[in-house]
Amino acid sequence: MRGTPARARRWLTAAGAVLALTAVAACGGGNDGSGGSGSGSADKADLTWQFWVGGTEDQAAWQKVADQAHTDHSGITVKLQGTDWNNYWSKIGTLLASGKAPCIIGMQSLRLASYANAMLPLDDLIKKYNLKPEDFDKPIMDGLKVDGKQIAIPYDSGPMVIFYNKDLFKAAGVPDPKPGWTIDEFKAAAKKLTSAGRTGLVTTPSDLGTASWVRTISGAEPLADGKLNLTDAKFADGFTTWANFVRTDKIAPQVPSGNSDFETTQFVSGKSAMQLNGPWSLIDTLGKVKFNLGIAPIPAGADGSKTYTAGSGFGISRSCKTPDAAFQAIMSMTSDKPLTTLAAAGRAYPARTAAHPAWFTAAKIPEAKEVIEYASENSVPLVTSKNWVQVNDLLTRFGTQALNGEIPPDQALKTIQDQAGAGS
Amino acid sequence: MVTLNDTVAPTETVRSGRRPALRRDGRYASVFLAPSLAGLALFTLFPTAMALAISLFDWPVFGERKFLGFGNYTHLFGDPVFRRVVFNTALFVVLYVPLNVVLSLGLATWLGPKIKGRQAFRVLFFIPVMTPMVANVMVWRLLFQPGGLLDAGLNSWFGIDAPNFLGSSSWAMPAIVAMSIWQGFGYNFLVFSAALDQVPQSQLESAQIDGAGPLQRFRYVTWPMITPSIFFATTMTLITSFQVFAQPFILTQGGPGVATQTIVMYVYNQGWQFLTMGLASAAGWVLFVIIMGITAIQFLGQKRWVNYDV
Numbered sequence: 001m002r003g004t005p006a007r008a009r010r011w012l013t014a015a016g017a018v019l020a021l022t023a024v025a026a027c028g029g030g031n032d033g034s035g036g037s038g039s040g041s042a043d044k045a046d047l048t049w050q051f052w053v054g055g056t057e058d059q060a061a062w063q064k065v066a067d068q069a070h071t072d073h074s075g076i077t078v079k080l081q082g083t084d085w086n087n088y089w090s091k092i093g094t095l096l097a098s099g100k101a102p103c104i105i106g107m108q109s110l111r112l113a114s115y116a117n118a119m120l121p122l123d124d125l126i127k128k129y130n131l132k133p134e135d136f137d138k139p140i141m142d143g144l145k146v147d148g149k150q151i152a153i154p155y156d157s158g159p160m161v162i163f164y165n166k167d168l169f170k171a172a173g174v175p176d177p178k179p180g181w182t183i184d185e186f187k188a189a190a191k192k193l194t195s196a197g198r199t200g201l202v203t204t205p206s207d208l209g210t211a212s213w214v215r216t217i218s219g220a221e222p223l224a225d226g227k228l229n230l231t232d233a234k235f236a237d238g239f240t241t242w243a244n245f246v247r248t249d250k251i252a253p254q255v256p257s258g259n260s261d262f263e264t265t266q267f268v269s270g271k272s273a274m275q276l277n278g279p280w281s282l283i284d285t286l287g288k289v290k291f292n293l294g295i296a297p298i299p300a301g302a303d304g305s306k307t308y309t310a311g312s313g314f315g316i317s318r319s320c321k322t323p324d325a326a327f328q329a330i331m332s333m334t335s336d337k338p339l340t341t342l343a344a345a346g347r348a349y350p351a352r353t354a355a356h357p358a359w360f361t362a363a364k365i366p367e368a369k370e371v372i373e374y375a376s377e378n379s380v381p382l383v384t385s386k387n388w389v390q391v392n393d394l395l396t397r398f399g400t401q402a403l404n405g406e407i408p409p410d411q412a413l414k415t416i417q418d419q420a421g422a423g424s
Numbered sequence: 425m426v427t428l429n430d431t432v433a434p435t436e437t438v439r440s441g442r443r444p445a446l447r448r449d450g451r452y453a454s455v456f457l458a459p460s461l462a463g464l465a466l467f468t469l470f471p472t473a474m475a476l477a478i479s480l481f482d483w484p485v486f487g488e489r490k491f492l493g494f495g496n497y498t499h500l501f502g503d504p505v506f507r508r509v510v511f512n513t514a515l516f517v518v519l520y521v522p523l524n525v526v527l528s529l530g531l532a533t534w535l536g537p538k539i540k541g542r543q544a545f546r547v548l549f550f551i552p553v554m555t556p557m558v559a560n561v562m563v564w565r566l567l568f569q570p571g572g573l574l575d576a577g578l579n580s581w582f583g584i585d586a587p588n589f590l591g592s593s594s595w596a597m598p599a600i601v602a603m604s605i606w607q608g609f610g611y612n613f614l615v616f617s618a619a620l621d622q623v624p625q626s627q628l629e630s631a632q633i634d635g636a637g638p639l640q641r642f643r644y645v646t647w648p649m650i651t652p653s654i655f656f657a658t659t660m661t662l663i664t665s666f667q668v669f670a671q672p673f674i675l676t677q678g679g680p681g682v683a684t685q686t687i688v689m690y691v692y693n694q695g696w697q698f699l700t701m702g703l704a705s706a707a708g709w710v711l712f713v714i715i716m717g718i719t720a721i722q723f724l725g726q727k728r729w730v731n732y733d734v
Contacts, residue, residue, distance in 0.1 A: 090696035090699075093485045093486075097486055197579075253570050254588045255588075255591050256568070256569045256570060256590035257678075258676040258677025259569060259590065262569065271571055389699075393697065393698075397681050397682060400680040401681045404592065406681070407681070419505060
């Protein structure tokens with residue numbers, strides 16, 4: 001059997017070639033230039049900023065925000081790396097886990113808990129560079145904290161409010177809702193508005209929307225002592241009342257599964273007279289609707305009008321080698337000037353109180369200031385669990401079944417709780 | 425350095441004069457194969473083995489990794505959601521594959537050489553295959569959603585409301601299968617059209633002269649000749665349908681509940697949304713074993729019905 005060694009050697013040659021090429025390819029892969037951890041000193045650094053962007057126009061607008069850092073500190077440059085929203089979170093997760101994340105990271109308050117461990121607490125830097133937290137909306141500053149530590153500095157914020165179709169209200173003879181209106185008044189209005197293929201409300205299951213409805217109806221929160229608490233009787237009460245808007249009250253249409261645009265499409269096309277939405281969508285919605293758009297606070301339950309705030313900001317990855325420079329860049333990016341510019345362009349309801357007037361001017365809705373300030377006062381940040389992405393996914397799935405009457409609302413909550421566990 | 429030739433005994437060279445040439449060919453072949461083997465090793469074998477290794481751990485993207493042995497697998501099989509996900513995938517395959525093959529074969533047979541404008545039909549049927557899936561799904565969503573085209577059409581013509589296709593657990597899967605068949609049958613249709621064109625007219629005519637009717641001609645002349653194409657089409661369709669992702673992902677996000685969630689969606693969600701790589705890898709391996717098993721059965725079974733003697 002002398003052929004065997006020769007055959008074995010041929011295999012070895014082939015295997016050797018494979019290994020050699022694999023090694024070459026692997027080495028090539030390592031040098032990807034993603035070294036966004038930055039280099040330099042406190043006043044001189046080339047930084048990379050990972051953020052979600054919606055397209056080239058969006059990218060250009062946000063790059064201008066980044067350029068503010070260079071304007072304020074000639075030694076610092078910030079380069080924006082944009083990714084679309086859906087891919088952003090898996091990308092940032094892998095980057096943070098591998099220790100190759102760029103210095104500056106865009107972060108949304110609802111997702112913060114999942115990523116906080118890989119991000120640098122900013123409290124020392126806030127003191128060192130004298131950033132004034134009181135210049136920002138308190139609910140969103142708090143919303144970007146984890147275990148009492150500030151993880152990101154916000155650029156936008158906003159409490160959930162009701163968007164409504166003024167023309168439909170007028171045609172149905174329903175008075176415009178005012179701050180302080182109650183759930184009963186809301187239901188009566190929605191019933192009057194539900195006719196001729198139209199509904200008074202459109203609602204779909206989503207973390208911020210559903211939790212806001214539950215909070216105003218029953219005062220219950222999804223987390224208790226940092227643990228998911230969805231099967232709590234008070235939470236179940238609020239959730240059932242909300243689900244009944246579709247199930248039994250029939251003031252809102254049945255919902256399709258997995259269509260996050262449904263609510264907005266339904267409202268914008270005039271098929272539903274109200275929806276719960278965030279101020280960040282207001283100016284965009286104004287550009288789409290062909291009717292007079294109004295806003296009102298979420299209707300008050302037994303304990304008054306209560307809603308949740310969410311927003312986004314910028315933080316620093318733990319792997320960043322120049323956190324001082326990165327923090328100074330973030331201070332510039334969240335300063336009055338870029339936030340006012342963003343507000344005037346209708347991009348986001350600014351987290352800085354000084355930039356609010358520019359946004360109210362752009363919004364062109366007379367009651368906007370009163371309503372948003374009222375809602376903001378009655379809002380708290382929605383504190384989330386570490387596995388919130390999963391919780392929200394489950395809520396969307398089983399919430400749809402609860403709304404459409406396929407399963408009882410408390411069974412939906414139990415399934416979500418069983419699947420998501422305590423939330424860690 | 426010892427070369428390959430040094431080690432070969434002269435007697436063997438005498439016994440088979442072609443061996444050195446073969447050996448040289450072997451070496452050249454290794455060199456030429458190396459790039460694709462490297463690609464296979466790097467992008468297929470390594471990730472597959474790595475996934476198997478990861479599937480034995482609790483492997484969060486953040487935080488500590490913990491060896492679990494087969495813990496992820498026992499969790500999966502004990503989880504009613506995952507069992508439903510496997511059932512959904514099987515249901516999709518059972519509905520989609522036969523309907524796709526029957527429809528594409530039926531249309532390909534109907535669009536025989538005597539039909540006018542068959543080329544135009546071929547192009548028409550193939551358009552959905554070429555159009556990006558996302559665009560297809562968006563259009564179907566407009567059809568299916570409450571107040572959508574189907575709902576509005578039924579309402580204005582017959583005064584009845586359409587079912588909530590994408591919001592009802594009983595309608596969502598049939599809606600996805602319908603959309604998928606429309607989108608995917610064009611490919612098999614082309615495969616079958618090409619196979620049918622290869623069936624010699626003379627044999628069909630002689631069968632006709634012998635008194636065979638259209639059904640008999642199809643059963644005893646056409647069918648045996650196109651079995652290799654049918655085998656190819658069913659195998660490929662089966663594999664791709666087990667991997668179905670885009671349609672439920674965009675149309676229903678796997679909902680309502682988990683009524684339309686498939687195994688690949690489950691893997692995607694666990695891995696890239698919830699960042700639990702261990703569970704995602706285990707689910708990926710479950711799918712891999714299912715597909716391997718069924719494809720192996722198909723290959724073993726083909727001896728009974730696939731005819732390569734034409």
